[in-house]
Amino acid sequence: MLLLTVKISIGENAEVGGNVEIREGSKGSKQVTVGEKGTVAGSIIADGEVKIEEGGRVGGRVEIRQGSKGSNKITVGEGGTVADGVIADGEIKIAEGGRVGGRVEIREGSRGSNKITVGEGGTVCGLIIADGEIKIEESGRVGGDVEVRAGSRGSNKITVGEGGTVTGSITADGEVKIGENSEISGDIKTRVGSNSKITIEEGSVVGGDVVPDGGHDIANGVTINGSDPRPSSGE
Numbered sequence: 001m002l003l004l005t006v007k008i009s010i011g012e013n014a015e016v017g018g019n020v021e022i023r024e025g026s027k028g029s030k031q032v033t034v035g036e037k038g039t040v041a042g043s044i045i046a047d048g049e050v051k052i053e054e055g056g057r058v059g060g061r062v063e064i065r066q067g068s069k070g071s072n073k074i075t076v077g078e079g080g081t082v083a084d085g086v087i088a089d090g091e092i093k094i095a096e097g098g099r100v101g102g103r104v105e106i107r108e109g110s111r112g113s114n115k116i117t118v119g120e121g122g123t124v125c126g127l128i129i130a131d132g133e134i135k136i137e138e139s140g141r142v143g144g145d146v147e148v149r150a151g152s153r154g155s156n157k158i159t160v161g162e163g164g165t166v167t168g169s170i171t172a173d174g175e176v177k178i179g180e181n182s183e184i185s186g187d188i189k190t191r192v193g194s195n196s197k198i199t200i201e202e203g204s205v206v207g208g209d210v211v212p213d214g215g216h217d218i219a220n221g222v223t224i225n226g227s228d229p230r231p232s233s234g235e
Helices: none
Strands: 002-004 008-010 020-022 032-034 044-046 050-052 062-064 074-076 086-088 092-094 104-106 116-118 128-130 134-136 146-148 158-160 170-172 176-178 188-190 198-200 216-218
Touching: 008 020, 020 032, 032 044, 050 062, 062 074, 074 086, 086 092, 092 104, 104 116, 116 128, 128 134, 134 146, 146 158, 158 170, 170 176, 176 188, 188 198
Parallel strands: 002 020, 008 032, 020 044, 032 050, 044 062, 050 074, 062 086, 074 092, 086 104, 092 116, 104 128, 116 134, 128 146, 134 158, 146 170, 158 176, 170 188, 176 198, 198 216
Antiparallel strands: none
């Protein structure tokens, strides 16, 4: 295991056979960087920012400790892979073609933007949960639920881009927008009291119920297999 109290940088094509950790309470930048096509066989744990550059691979989880100060941002670069989950108190960004084998979570009550972005063609095999905005870009895939926690501050908006896939349900306090030709296996709901709109564009399929607390804008070419709020649906 590589354990330090300062900034850690793993160079291009370099390999680390175990965990990479910055000690709790360390001073300084507390940043961990895995260079292009670098490999960490274990997990990465830090008090500050973690950046995995293009093609980087992590065999365990990537975590920023709860209550850490600084940007607390985790970035998985284009084509990067994290075998387990990604957990932070700040923003999480998974770039184009990135893959996370577990859940992606921003802890409850975290400060900052608390935004999660899954880039074009990116994959998250578990659920996504945050206190802020969640954006899944074109052809992104999520293998579980997507949720903004109840009572969260900020935009609290969930967006699934064109051709996106979510195998679970989507729940938010803010607006939900589903792009063309997307597939949602479960329900899409905005919580009671949120007065938030659900928009679903042409060619999309929803396996469960669509339950907006506010208005809705659902294209005629959308298939909803559960409860459908459109007047013509007969619900």
